[in-house]
Structure formats: structure tokens, C-alpha cells
Amino acid sequence: MRLLVIDRDLRVAKAIFEYFECRGHQLDAAGDGVTGLHLAVSNTYDAVVLDWTLPRIEGPDLISKLRSEHGVSVPVLMLTERRELSDKIRAFRSGADDYVTKPFDIPELEVRLQAIVNRAQGRPATRRLTVGGLTLDLATLIATREGRQLRLYPGSRKLLQVLMRASPSAVSRQELEHALWGDDPPDRDLLRSHMYALRRSVDGGFDERLIHTLPRFGYRLGAEMIVSGSPRRACTSDVAALCEK
16 A cells, blocks of 8 residues: 555654555655645545644644545545544544544554555455465465465565555566665665565476566566467566566
């Protein structure tokens, strides 16, 4: 999921970022209502996590502006210390899709966010990603292929989630680097090393390769593409010069 977290409490925002980013989600953040509203209107998100008590624009007013003034229907989960029934009623009437009180458990937050995103996209809730014989359980973070459990490092697991969510579409190097390091990627090309480790785990010992390199763009996870009646050879090296067209 691509999430926007609008919360004045930096500790809460940091905890959410650390948990969700290591599971392959992408996040933006704002600490006040005006900045949060601008981001929500200017970008596309799967869901918004919204605090009630914000500088400049309060949470319920922000939702109302999103819905009525800008026509943005992104799912919003209100995350607040307010526990009164009247507050919950006001939040839902302003357009909130869910309501969670602080303190909270982050795994529950993830499940609730996934549920409102699934409802918005009209698909049943799922806790498992599957591409062919490859499966990643989002609850246990265990990956298997053809029933065999795969050994994954944390970086490899994060990349696998991004690639599986996008499959069969390709994912650019920039998107994968952002999933690993955010807006501060390393100077060296460490993505290649992470992809090498992931490829060894996912494709090692199997006849069919699922991870394919797209020269000068990025990577794709899925079956081989068929071009003009014959399978196009997938690049198995990260060195573009060695890849056959």
C-alpha cells in the first residue's frame, strides 16, 4: 500500500513508518493539516492515517474538505486519543472509513488499513500474495515456492513484496530503491546485490525463472512473456550489456 500519515506526534509517525516500510509499503508523512491536505490532494494514496488534533486544520475538517471540496475518496482511518462516542460519530459523518484510538497495536492498524483499502477497491481481504507457485504470507512473512519454504533476508523480503504486488507489471529501479532506503539511497549500486540474493532464493533450484531483469529500467516478477508466438528470453544477469534483446 501507499500510505499518507498525518500526525502531529513524531513518535507515532516514526513507529508506523518503521513497521510498514519493512513490509514493503510506501509512506509519506505530514505533521499539520494544511500540509496533509495538500499531499492528499496532490498525490494518489491507497489510504490515509489521520490524527484528530492537528495544527491549522483538525482531522474531521480535513476529511470534509477532501470529500466535498476536492472530490477525493481515498479511504481514511482516524487515529486519535479521543474515545467519546460523539467524537466517533463526528469522524464517521465527516467521511472517515475507520476509527482507532491511541494507544494502539500496529499489526491491528495494518489489518484495518488493508480492510478499508480492499473495500474501496472492491476486492476481498487477503493476507497472502500469490504469483504462480510463489506465495508470501503477509501475516507470518514466510515465502514458499511449490511448497518449499524460501530463506529471505529482510531486504529481499521487502523487494519481493513490492514485486509481487506489482506482478505482472515491471517495477523500476527507483521504486525498488525507494522501498529499501526511502529518499536517501546509497551512493553504491547495492540494489543489484539485494536482487541477486532474492533471485537465488526465489529461482534457485527451479527450472522456470520468475525474476526477470528489464535492461535500463528495473525488474519484473512473473512467468516469461510471450512475444510473436515464442517466449522472449528473460535476462538472468543484472548487467544490461549481457542481456539479449
